[in-house]
Amino acid sequence: MAATQEDIEQRFMTLYDTYQDAIFRHCYFRVYHREIAKELAQEAFMKVWDYLQKGNTLEHPKAFLYKIATNTVIDYRRRKKEDSLEQLQDTGFQPAGNERIEDATDSKMDVDALMTVLDTLEDIYCEAFLLRYIEGLKPKEIAVMTGETVNVISVRITRAKRQVQQKMKHIPTV
Amino acid sequence: MKKLHKQLNHVRLTKQESADMRGDMLSYMKEHPAAVSPVRKSDPIRHSMGIGKHFPLHLLVTHNRMFAGIFLAIIAAFSGGTVFAAQGALPGDVLYPIKVNVNEEIRGAFTVNAEAKVAWETTLAERRSHEAAALETEGALDADIAADLSARLATHIDKAESLMAELEAKGNLEAAANAQSRLEALLSVQQRIFQSLEDDATADTDDDTTDDSATTTPSTDDDDADEDEHVLPITHILNALEHKADVQARVRADYAEKLEEKDEDDRARTLAQTKQVTETKITTTEKILLTFEEKNGARTEAHAAFDAAVTMKQEADRKLLAKEYGDAFELYHKAQTMLDRVHLFLRTSAAVGIEVRIDTDNDDDKNDDRNRSDEKHEDVNDQDTDDEQNADDADEKEDDDDTDEDDALNIEIETDALLDIDDKETRSESKSRVNIGL
Numbered sequence: 001m002a003a004t005q006e007d008i009e010q011r012f013m014t015l016y017d018t019y020q021d022a023i024f025r026h027c028y029f030r031v032y033h034r035e036i037a038k039e040l041a042q043e044a045f046m047k048v049w050d051y052l053q054k055g056n057t058l059e060h061p062k063a064f065l066y067k068i069a070t071n072t073v074i075d076y077r078r079r080k081k082e083d084s085l086e087q088l089q090d091t092g093f094q095p096a097g098n099e100r101i102e103d104a105t106d107s108k109m110d111v112d113a114l115m116t117v118l119d120t121l122e123d124i125y126c127e128a129f130l131l132r133y134i135e136g137l138k139p140k141e142i143a144v145m146t147g148e149t150v151n152v153i154s155v156r157i158t159r160a161k162r163q164v165q166q167k168m169k170h171i172p173t174v
Numbered sequence: 175m176k177k178l179h180k181q182l183n184h185v186r187l188t189k190q191e192s193a194d195m196r197g198d199m200l201s202y203m204k205e206h207p208a209a210v211s212p213v214r215k216s217d218p219i220r221h222s223m224g225i226g227k228h229f230p231l232h233l234l235v236t237h238n239r240m241f242a243g244i245f246l247a248i249i250a251a252f253s254g255g256t257v258f259a260a261q262g263a264l265p266g267d268v269l270y271p272i273k274v275n276v277n278e279e280i281r282g283a284f285t286v287n288a289e290a291k292v293a294w295e296t297t298l299a300e301r302r303s304h305e306a307a308a309l310e311t312e313g314a315l316d317a318d319i320a321a322d323l324s325a326r327l328a329t330h331i332d333k334a335e336s337l338m339a340e341l342e343a344k345g346n347l348e349a350a351a352n353a354q355s356r357l358e359a360l361l362s363v364q365q366r367i368f369q370s371l372e373d374d375a376t377a378d379t380d381d382d383t384t385d386d387s388a389t390t391t392p393s394t395d396d397d398d399a400d401e402d403e404h405v406l407p408i409t410h411i412l413n414a415l416e417h418k419a420d421v422q423a424r425v426r427a428d429y430a431e432k433l434e435e436k437d438e439d440d441r442a443r444t445l446a447q448t449k450q451v452t453e454t455k456i457t458t459t460e461k462i463l464l465t466f467e468e469k470n471g472a473r474t475e476a477h478a479a480f481d482a483a484v485t486m487k488q489e490a491d492r493k494l495l496a497k498e499y500g501d502a503f504e505l506y507h508k509a510q511t512m513l514d515r516v517h518l519f520l521r522t523s524a525a526v527g528i529e530v531r532i533d534t535d536n537d538d539d540k541n542d543d544r545n546r547s548d549e550k551h552e553d554v555n556d557q558d559t560d561d562e563q564n565a566d567d568a569d570e571k572e573d574d575d576d577t578d579e580d581d582a583l584n585i586e587i588e589t590d591a592l593l594d595i596d597d598k599e600t601r602s603e604s605k606s607r608v609n610i611g612l
Contacts (some may be wrong), residue, residue: 005208017450018450018451027187
């Protein structure tokens with residue numbers, strides 16, 4: 001039986017309410033700018049709604065949503081020609097007032113350094129690292145989202161972690 | 175890495191930001207409303223579906239639900255529309271085997287993960303209950319059909335409970351609790367319906383006995399033995415549901431305790447999801463209720479139950495602020511169960527031809543209306559034995575090929591012919607009043 005308009009709206013809003021914050025964070029750790037991350041997250045949800053609104057269905061809503069969000073961020077970075085690594089190192093990223101990390105100076109330095117290093121990784125490794133260690137997703141979940149096998153994802157996570165650890169050693173501490 | 179993870183976890187939207195974005199999203203949706211007749215194209219995320227137990231068409235089922243519609247259409251083309259005509263069939267009808275062995279098998283084959291499966295099993299339990307109630311009101315429920323239906327009902331309930339346990343074991347407490355709310359609502363509502371139908375049937379039997387007493391010959395011991403062994407058909411159905419609702423209420427309480435075992439971040443995330451799901455359910459239920467009342471031109475009794483659910487949710491919010499997480503979790507799910515009962519009330523009123531009433535007694539208290547006249551019915555003190563058996567059943571894991579475990583949201587399998595009011599009204603003109611306690 002065809003879904004009613006109310007059914008579609010309800011399911012979408014449940015998806016929205018469940019993942020609004022997670023998608024914001026997913027975008028934030030790719031662009032390091034709060035307002036832009038909010039806009040990109042919202043754009044991702046609008047694209048998902050546009051897809052549903054045309055009468056399509058979602059078998060894997062979460063995976064689809066993350067994929068759309070990732071592509072939205074990639075499109076943004078290509079459009080805006082993201083700042084160079086040196087500029088990021090100078091400005092750092094801008095935590096909002098409610099983030100505790102700015103209370104601990106050492107921690108902020110660590111996070112700054114991490115973000116800088118992540119930006120030097122290839123997209124596939126950066127994505128694998130963020131999804132695993134920032135979003136807390138399991139390799140199996142990441143595999144579904146990216147369409148890769150679990151083995152491929154596990155290898156990417158391991159390599160990304162190794163690269164991050166090696167590069168972090170070379171970042172000067174203050 | 176863990177320390178960094180914790181720190182980075184604090185990057186979150188503020189409440190105001192979240193609310194503002196939500197408002198903007200709703201405005202966008204109003205400007206771009208959904209199409210009512212979906213094209214039914216699936217998302218491009220590829221995933222192999224580990225199904226194939228139920229029906230050979232797993233060979234055709236690869237990525238998307240489109241094939242279900244195509245397959246049903248193909249069968250319908252060759253069957254002259256039989257599969258669609260079967261949707262409203264009741265046990266004893268020629269098309270009933272098509273309904274349960276073809277239509278429902280096809281629909282069930284497209285449930286890819288535990289959440290969708292448990293939703294489908296609950297839907298099937300509801301269908302079997304409606305079929306039994308519809309036949310009983312027609313006076314067409316015989317012992318054989320009742321035994322078959324009660325066996326099917328018990329199977330669907332057991333499968334739903336196993337799948338819930340599986341979700342819980344995988345750490346998806348929120349999904350398990352959502353499924354539990356719906357199942358508890360179904361069990362408690364259906365138990366009351368069948369109890370009332372049994373009482374009516376018992377009263378009719380007593381009347382018949384009284385009428386016949388003047389003309390019958392005195393009974394022998396053998397006759398008395400036969401009479402003692404006679405069980406009303408509806409009692410079979412009631413037995414399948416017995417104590418299940420109480421068990422589910424305890425499962426709900428268990429989930430609240432399990433929440434306390436999670437770490438703080440997990441607990442906060444689970445509760446945030448629970449709260450949002452409850453709020454969305456309130457919004458949807460209110461819409462449906464108002465539409466129903468507008469059609470019927472009067473405020474229904476279900477509205478009091480809806481108001482009670484809203485009050486419960488507000489109490490849950492207060493508990494959440496006071497960091498009484500377990501209580502908050504349980505209250506949110508109690509509110510969800512009550513909202514599910516409102517949905518069931520509306521669906522049952524339309525589908526079964528039974529005039530239903532709702533009262534606002536707390537169903538967690540023992541209800542004096544459960545007045546079992548049959549001497550074989552178990553005493554409430556035997557619940558502990560039943561609980562152990564049910565706990566053992568819930569521990570059995572269904573062997574599942576499914577490899578998809580990431581979705582917190584699934585498209586619920588829609589019910590269809592249950593809301594075909596015209597068919598049901600032409601079938602039965604008799605109605606009985608049933609109390610659905612809440």
